[in-house]
Amino acid sequence: MDQLQLVSSNKICGGFQKVYSHESSELKCKMNFSIYFPPQAEGGDSKLPVVFYLSGLTCTEQNFISKSGFQRYAAEHGIIVVGPDTSPRGVKIEGDDESWDFGVSAGFYLDAAKEPWSKHYRMGSYLNKELYDLVLQAFSSVVDPNRIGIMGHSMGGHGALVSTLRNPGQYKSVSAFAPICNPCACPWGEKAFTGYLGDDKSKWAEWDATELVKHYDGPPLTLLIDQGGADKFYTDKQLLPENLVAACRSAGVPVILNLREGYDHSYYYIATYIGEHFDFHAKILKA
Ligand SMILES: N[C@@H](CCC(=O)N[C@@H](CS)C(=O)NCC(=O)O)C(=O)O
Numbered sequence: 443m444d445q446l447q448l449v450s451s452n453k454i455c456g457g458f459q460k461v462y463s464h465e466s467s468e469l470k471c472k473m474n475f476s477i478y479f480p481p482q483a484e485g486g487d488s489k490l491p492v493v494f495y496l497s498g499l500t501c502t503e504q505n506f507i508s509k510s511g512f513q514r515y516a517a518e519h520g521i522i523v524v525g526p527d528t529s530p531r532g533v534k535i536e537g538d539d540e541s542w543d544f545g546v547s548a549g550f551y552l553d554a555a556k557e558p559w560s561k562h563y564r565m566g567s568y569l570n571k572e573l574y575d576l577v578l579q580a581f582s583s584v585v586d587p588n589r590i591g592i593m594g595h596s597m598g599g600h601g602a603l604v605s606t607l608r609n610p611g612q613y614k615s616v617s618a619f620a621p622i623c624n625p626c627a628c629p630w631g632e633k634a635f636t637g638y639l640g641d642d643k644s645k646w647a648e649w650d651a652t653e654l655v656k657h658y659d660g661p662p663l664t665l666l667i668d669q670g671g672a673d674k675f676y677t678d679k680q681l682l683p684e685n686l687v688a689a690c691r692s693a694g695v696p697v698i699l700n701l702r703e704g705y706d707h708s709y710y711y712i713a714t715y716i717g718e719h720f721d722f723h724a725k726i727l728k729a
Contacts, residue, residue: 445464445465445576445580446462446463446464446576446580447462447463447464448460448461448462449461449462449463449474454478454513455480455481455513455514455516455517456480456481456517457478457479457480457481457483457484457513457516457517458478458479459476459478459507459513460476460477460478460479461474461475461476461477461503461504461507462474462475462477463475464576466530466568466572466573467572468564468567468568468571468572469530469533469562469563469564469565469568470530470533470561470562471530471531471532471533471562472531472532473526473527473530473531473568474502474503474527474531475503475524475525475526475527475573476503476504476506476507476523476524476525477522477523477524477525477577477581478507478512478513478516478522478523478524479522479584480513480516480517480519480520480521480522481517481520482520483520483522483584486520486584488586489583489584489585489586490520490521490522490584490585490586490589491520491521491522491586491589491590491591491723491724491727491728492521492522492523492524492577492585492586492589492590492591493516493521493522493523493524493590493591493592493593493615493720493723493727494523494524494525494526494569494574494590494591494592494593494594494602494613495512495523495524495525495592495593495594495595495598496525496526496528496551496569496592496593496594496595496597496598496599496601496602496605497525497527497528497594497595497597497598498528498594498595498596498597498598498599499528499542499543499547499548499596499597499630500528500542500547500548501528501547501598502527502528502547503525503526503527505709506525506595506709506712507525509709509712509713510709510712510713510716511713511716512716512720514717515716515717515720515721516720518720519720519721519723519724519728521720521723521724521727522581522584522585524573524577526565526568526569526573527547528547528548528549528565528597528598529545529546529547529548529549529563529565530546530549530562530563530565531546533562535558535559535562536558543630543633543634544633544634544637548597548634549563549565550565550597550600550601550625550634550635550638550649551565551566551569551597551598551600551601551604551605552565552566552604552634552638552639552649553565553566553567554637554638554639555638555639555640555645556637556638556639556640559637559638563638565601566604566605566608566649569601569605570605570608570609570612574590574612588614589614589727589728590612590613590614590727591613591614591615591616591617591723591726591727592605592606592613592615592616593616593617593618593619593719593723594618594619594621595618595619595620595621595712596619596620596621596622596675596681596707597622597630598618598621599618599619599620599621599622599623599667600618600621600622600623600625600631600651602616602617602618602621603616603618603621603623603651603654603665603686604649604650604651604654606663607651607654607655607658607660608648608649608654610658610659610660610661611660611661614661614726614727615722615723615726615727616663616665616666617665617666617667617668617719617722617723618665618666618667618668619668619669619711619712619715619719620668620669620670620673620675620676620681620707620711621651621667621681621683621686622680622681622682623651623652623667623681623682623683623685623686624650624651624652624653624682624685624686625646625649625650626643626646626647626650626652626653627652627682627685628679628680628681628682629680630680631646631650635649651686652682652685652686652689653689655686655689655690655693655695656689656692656693657693658693658695662696663695663696664696664697664698664726665686665690665695665696665697665698666697666698666700666719666722667683667686667687667697667698667699667700668700668702668715668718668719669681669683669699669700669701669702670702670704670705670706670707670711671701671702671703671704671705672703672704672705672706673705673706673707673711674706674707675707676707683699684699687699700715700718702714702715
């Protein structure tokens with residue numbers, strides 16, 4: 443635990459919502475992450491499943507823990523929940539704060555290949571290697587390494603899907619709220635991938651769930667996708683869940699798409715359906 447500093451700890455739903463900071467070797471900066479320990483983590487005999495939650499554009503590790511109300515469901519199911527930040531922090535790169543959909547708080551959970559981003563913007567390796575290993579090692583007394591799932595929202599939904607599809611077997615369950623499903627084909631993705639990866643579109647496909655699922659040959663997996671019908675980013679074609687569903691169908695990968703009439707892109711929508719997502723993860727991770 444030497445490498446972790448406790449930033450905050452609050453009792454909620456019988457467990458503890460904590461935030462830690464640590465020096466990241468992948469990102470070369472200090473990072474915060476949240477971790478919720480349900481009541482079962484205290485003095486329990488058995489190790490608990492973990493679900494990672496990835497937030498969207500403009501977020502830190504705080505939005506989900508303060509707005510979604512997920513702790514009630516994590517406590518019911520006895521699931522530990524880990525939430526990383528959305529980009530490197532405190533690293534000054536020219537242009538990193540010029541727009542809300544690129545640079546700071548918009549790391550897209552990928553490893554940048556293009557200068558000047560490639561030195562720090564390595565959120566893919568940070569999440570799937572460094573933070574993943576850190577959580578398993580630092581909390582080994584309560585974490586079951588064989589029962590790890592992942593979920594996310596918007597850019598974080600994209601992150602959850604590509605992390606699962608690129609690392610077969612690492613995450614046993616995956617779900618997403620309003621994910622960016624086909625970044626190669628939407629304005630957010632085109633901007634981020636051009637900036638972080640360059641102009642070679644064959645490199646883009648390596649970080650695009652709709653492209654990756656076409657070649658998925660890992661353990662059986664069902665993708666749970668949730669989408670608000672009144673989400674302006676959905677109607678503006680930033681999210682494109684239908685493209686992912688079509689690719690899943692042609693690749694034979696089971697997918698569930700829940701369209702929620704009248705709901706927008708906000709945490710009001712996430713708070714409404716987060717319980718269903720915890721039921722989904724619990725069913726798989728606790729089977
Ligand atoms: N700043 C954007 C909105 C960004 C946005 O909706 N971000 C989502 C993720 S893509 C979010 O979770 N925002 C933080 C929050 O609602 O707490 C706008 O003005 O249109």
